[in-house]
Amino acid sequence: MRDSVPRGFTRYYVLYLLSKNDMTGKEIIDAASSDPNLRWKPSPGLIYPMLGRLLEEGYIEEVQGKYKITDKGKAKLADYYKYEAGIIEKMSALETLAARIASTNLVVTSEVMESVASSVNELKSAVKPGIALKRFKERYRDFLKSELERINRELEQESSKPSNEGTGEKPEGDGSTQK
Numbered sequence: 059m060r061d062s063v064p065r066g067f068t069r070y071y072v073l074y075l076l077s078k079n080d081m082t083g084k085e086i087i088d089a090a091s092s093d094p095n096l097r098w099k100p101s102p103g104l105i106y107p108m109l110g111r112l113l114e115e116g117y118i119e120e121v122q123g124k125y126k127i128t129d130k131g132k133a134k135l136a137d138y139y140k141y142e143a144g145i146i147e148k149m150s151a152l153e154t155l156a157a158r159i160a161s162t163n164l165v166v167t168s169e170v171m172e173s174v175a176s177s178v179n180e181l182k183s184a185v186k187p188g189i190a191l192k193r194f195k196e197r198y199r200d201f202l203k204s205e206l207e208r209i210n211r212e213l214e215q216e217s218s219k220p221s222n223e224g225t226g227e228k229p230e231g232d233g234s235t236q237k
Contacts, residue, residue: 068100068104068105068108069108069111069112070135070138071090072086072105072108072109072112072118073112073117073118073127073131073134073135073138074135075089075090076118076125076126076127076131077127077131077132077135080121080124080125080126081124081125082123082124082125083102083105083106083109083125085124086100086105086109086125087099087100087101087102087105109125112125112131113125115130116128116130116131117130117131117134118131152174156174156205
């Protein structure tokens with residue numbers, strides 16, 4: 059089953075492809091279909107109208123039957139790369155924060171980790187995903203999953219420790235002296 063394509067992705071993907079080589083509409087469809095990083099096969103009903111809009115907006119031009127990115131299109135793509143880099147920077151800061159929390163050896167509940175995961179999902183849905191976003195999505199999903207597993211292990215270890223409460227015994231190493 060193919061994943062759905064986020065709104066706005068096609069526009070930037072077409073500009074990205076045309077920044078590498080001049081292509082026909084069929085070549086664009088074939089390139090997207092054979093890209094191992096994508097699970098998406100765009101239809102002619104999506105690509106050709108998109109090419110028409112990009113032509114009208116001046117982001118591409120048609121030369122000898124192939125589409126070519128214009129300077130305006132290159133500038134639009136560069137703006138998108140800056141935007142994507144900002145999102146990646148924010149996601150990296152979130153990863154650093156989560157790692158710092160984990161390194162404190164504090165017991166963090168699964169609710170906190172779920173909240174962090176929810177925040178990441180909100181961030182991802184609020185931005186236009188870029189070409190590299192899939193890789194970051196997988197990294198964050200794996201990172202959050204491993205942190206949740208680590209925290210659950212710590213919670214299990216804490217709950218399996220014998221408790222001295224209610225026995226009148228003092229825990230070892232509490233600093234008191236007995237005579």
